[in-house]
Amino acid sequence: MVDKRASLDEIVAELRPGMTVGFGGWGSRRKPMAVVRAILRAGIGDLTVVSYGGPDVGLLCAAGLVKKVVYGFVTLDSIALDPHFRAARQQGTIGAMEVDEGMFYLGLLAASQRVPFLPTRAGLGSDVMAVNPELRTVTSPYADGEELVAMPALVLDAAFVHLNRADTHGNGQILGPDPFFDELFLGAATRRFVTAEKIVAPGALLDEGPIQTVTINRLLTDAVAEVRLGAHFTSCPPDYDRDEAFQKQYAGSGADADAWKVFSARYLEVDEPGYQAAVRETTEQAARAKAAQ
Amino acid sequence: MTEPAVDVTRAEVVAVACAEAWRGDGEIVASPFGTIPAIGARLARLTFAPDLVLTDGEAALMANTPSVSSARSDFVLEAWLPYRRVFDVVWSGRRHVMMMATQVDRFGNQNISCIGDWARPKTQLIGVRGAPGNTINHTTSYWVPSHSPRSFVEHVDMVGGVGYDRAAAAGPAATRFHEIRVVISNLGVFDFATPDHAMRLRSHHPGVTVADVVAATGFELVIPPDVADTRLPDPEELELIREVLDPRRLRDKELPA
Numbered sequence: 436m437v438d439k440r441a442s443l444d445e446i447v448a449e450l451r452p453g454m455t456v457g458f459g460g461w462g463s464r465r466k467p468m469a470v471v472r473a474i475l476r477a478g479i480g481d482l483t484v485v486s487y488g489g490p491d492v493g494l495l496c497a498a499g500l501v502k503k504v505v506y507g508f509v510t511l512d513s514i515a516l517d518p519h520f521r522a523a524r525q526q527g528t529i530g531a532m533e534v535d536e537g538m539f540y541l542g543l544l545a546a547s548q549r550v551p552f553l554p555t556r557a558g559l560g561s562d563v564m565a566v567n568p569e570l571r572t573v574t575s576p577y578a579d580g581e582e583l584v585a586m587p588a589l590v591l592d593a594a595f596v597h598l599n600r601a602d603t604h605g606n607g608q609i610l611g612p613d614p615f616f617d618e619l620f621l622g623a624a625t626r627r628f629v630t631a632e633k634i635v636a637p638g639a640l641l642d643e644g645p646i647q648t649v650t651i652n653r654l655l656t657d658a659v660a661e662v663r664l665g666a667h668f669t670s671c672p673p674d675y676d677r678d679e680a681f682q683k684q685y686a687g688s689g690a691d692a693d694a695w696k697v698f699s700a701r702y703l704e705v706d707e708p709g710y711q712a713a714v715r716e717t718t719e720q721a722a723r724a725k726a727a728q
Numbered sequence: 729m730t731e732p733a734v735d736v737t738r739a740e741v742v743a744v745a746c747a748e749a750w751r752g753d754g755e756i757v758a759s760p761f762g763t764i765p766a767i768g769a770r771l772a773r774l775t776f777a778p779d780l781v782l783t784d785g786e787a788a789l790m791a792n793t794p795s796v797s798s799a800r801s802d803f804v805l806e807a808w809l810p811y812r813r814v815f816d817v818v819w820s821g822r823r824h825v826m827m828m829a830t831q832v833d834r835f836g837n838q839n840i841s842c843i844g845d846w847a848r849p850k851t852q853l854i855g856v857r858g859a860p861g862n863t864i865n866h867t868t869s870y871w872v873p874s875h876s877p878r879s880f881v882e883h884v885d886m887v888g889g890v891g892y893d894r895a896a897a898a899g900p901a902a903t904r905f906h907e908i909r910v911v912i913s914n915l916g917v918f919d920f921a922t923p924d925h926a927m928r929l930r931s932h933h934p935g936v937t938v939a940d941v942v943a944a945t946g947f948e949l950v951i952p953p954d955v956a957d958t959r960l961p962d963p964e965e966l967e968l969i970r971e972v973l974d975p976r977r978l979r980d981k982e983l984p985a
Contacts, residue, residue, distance in 0.1 A: 526848075555819070556861070
């Protein structure tokens with residue numbers, strides 16, 4: 436069988452400017468952040484970003500790589516709002532499709548099932564219908580005759596998720612409490628990419644957790660890359676929690692252009708090992724400063 | 729009859745008002761946003777609404793009713809409810825959410841999306857989140873910690889949570905399961921029990937006058953002839969709030985005395 440292992444750079448090399456790309460996770464939880472950093476390094480722009488938005492959206496906006504964001508919210512969880520997404524919206528530098536987060540789910544599900552839309556009540560009467568003039572309603576063909584929102588399929592050119600474990604054939608395992616919508620992001624995409632904290636031999640995922648935790652099967656994946664701390668600074672339980680101190684630094688990088696330059700030079704204009712080394716150094720400095728107090 | 733405690737804080741009054749929002753709801757998920765609504769939902773479950781279902785704020789339902797400052801290790805979980813399954817609950821109607829509102833208007837439309845024109849907002853907020861789907865599928869209430877003409881507005885800048893006028897205009901599929909039950913602010917409790925579902929002052933919190941409420945509201949409220957004070961916690965409720973549900977007084981951070 437096919438060995439789907441690839442490097443981060445090989446995966447990102449498949450992206451082209453102008454693509455519609457989806458990122459798994461939720462807010463500042465289990466985001467494929469190493470992939471986001473690799474996209475920043477490659478400078479692939481003009482992207483339509485589809486996400487239960489967190490710092491993935493913010494970083495891509497800050498780097499000027501975003502044409503449009505499709506979202507129900509963008510948040511850092513412990514910090515309510517992402518400064519870079521806010522700035523991009525307020526300066527009018529990005530387009531936006533803002534929908535109810537359940538509509539968003541149905542859009543991914545419709546794409547996964549290859550149907551043009553799925554009906555829902557969500558959205559009726561709200562300004563989501565006004566600010567997205569392309570949205571349509573559909574009348575039930577049955578006796579009830581109800582008029583419902585026809586949430587269009589959110590079809591993706593590429594999707595990225597970060598998981599706790601995967602095997603070399605592309606089966607994926609989520610050991611944390613919530614699989615979020617990762618399976619549907621992969622299902623909605625033409626090219627499907629998984630990064631994982633650890634890649635094991637086929638069949639060995641059951642040594643890591645019960646079969647119900649292997650929610651991503653290899654029908655849904657094209658390539659897998661092992662990237663330790665690949666979700667940093669977002670949370671990836673049970674492997675690690677969110678790095679709150681680092682997230683504060685990230686949020687601070689939205690203060691002004693200089694703050695972003697400093698953050699970007701230290702953490703983003705380096706390769707992934709360089710990023711991880713810079714993070715370790717920052718953490719150790721903070722620990723030393725605390726010990727000295 | 730026990731004399732009401734004289735030192736009851738506004739936050740404690742509001743916690744009881746929040747609890748009252750879920751009275752009679754039976755076996756549904758109570759989803760509170762904010763500290764005081766969280767105290768309220770737990771108080772309701774420990775007193776008059778024992779069948780309420782509470783989440784752990786992550787991906788599970790919680791069998792016990794710990795304090796709002798409890799560590800996760802204190803939670804006893806009873807069932808799995810990841811985000812994807814939350815929508816099954818929302819769309820089945822077995823939920824009553826108390827969301828927050830940056831803006832709320834006369835007919836209960838709510839906004840947490842942005843201030844100014846959506847196309848290029850003056851201030852981008854979090855986004856509509858689940859408000860459109862919540863309001864159209866199950867009972868929704870709101871908690872507004874800072875009641876002012878900027879939060880209680882004639883028209884919200886972006887309708888996320890759907891109010892009575894907008895639901896009616898969207899037709900029977902929109903009104904079928906729609907209910908905005910109450911809006912609770914730091915000044916009072918409001919409902920929509922009027923012929924045209926315009927917002928009505930149900931009660932003002934002790935120490936607040938009708939004039940205070942009117943001055944802080946950016947639209948014309950329906951004011952019934954006799955408006956009572958919001959009820960005080962009874963001794964059992966006060967003890968539960970202070971000793972069991974919020975011993976570290978997080979409520980005072982959300983609503984300073």
